[in-house]
Amino acid sequence: MNAPLNLDDLKQRWAAQDPLLERSLRLNVALMRENLAGKAAASLAPQKRVKWFELLCHAIVAAWLSGFTLQHLSELRYAIPGFLVALFYIGVVAVDVRQRRLLDRLDFSAPIGAVQAQIGALRGFRLRIAKWILLIAPLLWLPFPAILFKSLFDVDFYAGVGTLYWSVSLAFALAWIPLMLLVLQLCARRFAQSRGLQALLDGLAGPGMASTRRFGDLLAEFDATQASDLPASVRAALAQPVAATESASTARVEAVRSIVPQQATRLLVGILMLASSLLGTGSLMAAHGGTAAFLVPTLILHLCLVATMIALIRLRMRVLGLDVDGSAETLRGRVIECMNARVQLARILLTLAPAAALALLLLILQLTGSVSTATTIGADAWVGFGLAIVAGCTVALWIAPRMFTRFDDAPASTLRCWIQGRAWLRVLHLIDAPADD
């Protein structure tokens, strides 16, 4: 075993090295001055030009789409998609300008915690935007050909393609969101080791966000332990070696380490089951997409599956993002987030249940031949169907938060424990347990 490390002694030896270090480092004043004058401008100018060109392109597309929307205000089938895509591009320009201004204003001589928190927040925001652009791209692409053909060639794209094209494209675009989220989540860790893919995946999936979040936790932890606000006894306790609390923290770490893979695997099974169901509804739409009586209930079911799958993937990301090496307080917060995400999932399921049940019922009636064709469903029946879904979902939306309460919102009950997860509650108990447990 090494002899104890005397940091105060090393501090003096470190300082004694300074004059030697200063002498051994040689600064070529002329070369440095030349680099500052030339390289700074030369290295940044092309990048700045590319960024401005990018911004200009987005602004031109946004202006063109806005003009197109104004021109076709009387034709809703062009005005609505035109407006939505224009809105997207205006959003892209606004976000770009805002980020540029924030980055330009960043003062690197400000306190480290503040600067890094700002950079971390900017990065998190950028990653989220990049991820969601990728996810909604197919959905955005759907109306784009119609706008492009109308605008450039005055061709009615809607007339050229049938309902089947739209239903299959819509089914694909909707299924793309959760499937892509899942693929990114599953592959991100493997690809993270590749430097080439790192830049892309870091922005689209887990590791980038997780590391940004971990750094955020680190900064928050520094803020939270502002010792000056604490009594002297607590300050003294903080300065004590952490060995006394090691037994409790080891138990906590072990508990979380055992629960994470177990929960992640369960969630993955659920996600894969939903993914196969999505393929089922997608195939059904491809086969019967031209018939409204098939298309409407299948699309509703498809939407419910997509929403549930996204909620499950987000929950899995939270579970995988648990940092066992962080402080007890941070870990506690993350565990509660996982429990609340389960509650959120239960609320989503309950809210969507009436719509899914009615859609499934209509689909079964269709498939078993009780309602043979679309013509047998009259306008009144469609209105009734729509009203029943809206009423059912509204009631469920009202009931859900009362029935499934978030952690700390209500006293414990069997249902509440089941929804929040008994395994998570056990982990929470371990975290809250005194050090000598």
Add this chain to the structure above:
Amino acid sequence: MTPATNPDEFVRLLDAHKGILYKVSNAYCAQRDDRNDLIQEIVMQLWRSFERYDGHARFSTWMHSIAINVAISHYRGENRRIRDTLPIEEFGLDVAAADQLLDAADDDLRSLHQLIAQLDEINRAIILLYLEGHPHDEIAAMVGISNSNVATRINRIKQSLQRQYQSAGATA
């Protein structure tokens, strides 16, 4: 041209404190090529920020804040504006002799460098500033935490380094 945008003045100050560049980049980059890129990023950021330097704080304090902020951002892959870095000698800084000095340092100092490299980004900044001899109130202002928090943190870091040093000795 104001003094704060005078390249001659900037290079003179940089020359007087060039050790900071080397020590900060060494603490945040294990690979020498990466470290040399980081040195260039720090210098460019210092130069860009120099017009805001009003002389109220010591140049070394101001330089430390910027160098550590750039190093943390570089370490986390967030600040890679300058991709076309030059070999460090062509940039105007010769570090070969300093590398030899570091290699020839005694075992304790080399162990200390290795142990510091294992700390998280902010604790690394705190211990670096502590070893550089900055008083607690200055470290507190540079990191953005309270004075007593700095004392607590330094105490914890010392204990953590001590434990790692001894366990490294036990496994050696």
